[in-house]
Amino acid sequence: MHIFNFALYTLILSYDPCDVFKYYNVTEMHGLNLKDCSEYTNTKDDAYIAGWTNIAPDNGKPFVFINLARCTDDVKTTGLVMHEMSHLYWLLNYENLKDKEEEIITNAEEETYKVVEIIKKLKQ
Numbered sequence: 001m002h003i004f005n006f007a008l009y010t011l012i013l014s015y016d017p018c019d020v021f022k023y024y025n026v027t028e029m030h031g032l033n034l035k036d037c038s039e040y041t042n043t044k045d046d047a048y049i050a051g052w053t054n055i056a057p058d059n060g061k062p063f064v065f066i067n068l069a070r071c072t073d074d075v076k077t078t079g080l081v082m083h084e085m086s087h088l089y090w091l092l093n094y095e096n097l098k099d100k101e102e103e104i105i106t107n108a109e110e111e112t113y114k115v116v117e118i119i120k121k122l123k124q
Contacts, residue, residue: 001013001014001016001019001022001023002014002118002122003023004118008062008088008092009053009061009062009063009064009088010056010061010062010063010064011063011064011066011115011118012063012064012065012066013065013066013068013118013119013122014065014067014068015067015068015069016042016067016069017037017040017042017047017048017049017050017065017067018034018037018038018048019065020049020052020063020065021033021034021037022034024056024057024058026057029054029057030054030055032048032049032052036048037049042067042069043069044069044070044072047067047069047070049065049067050067050070050080051064051065051066051067051070051080051081051083051084052064052065052084053065053084053085053087053088053091054091055091062088062091062092064084064085064087064088064115065084066080066081066084066115066119067080068119068122068123071119071123074116074120077116077119077120078112078116081112081115081116081119082108082109082112085107085108085109085111085112085115086104086105086108088108088111089104089105089107089108089111090104
């Protein structure tokens with residue numbers, strides 16, 4: 001598991017989707033749970049969690065989890081990260097979605113480039 005504490009959110013990268021529960025030392029959060037995650041047959045094509053963006057249970061800071069097992073090529077990795085970054089910037093700008101649409105998508109795109117580069121380095 002790799003943890004990156006950025007100013008706006010915590011990035012959690014792991015090949016084990018259950019690590020997000022272990023990191024926060026919880027058995028369930030936001031409708032998902034460790035038991036179901038542990039029992040799920042996680043593969044490169046299917047997983048209990050491929051990516052997840054939500055609010056941390058301990059400090060209220062947003063987190064983004066990316067399942068590295070699902071990062072099988074640059075296109076899938078970029079798509080997964082962009083998906084989660086879109087959730088993140090939507091979450092961070094919920095009150096101003098209509099007025100900040102372009103800014104939100106641009107910020108998600110820029111954050112995607114940063115995270116994809118981190119993942120590429122980890123996978124080398």
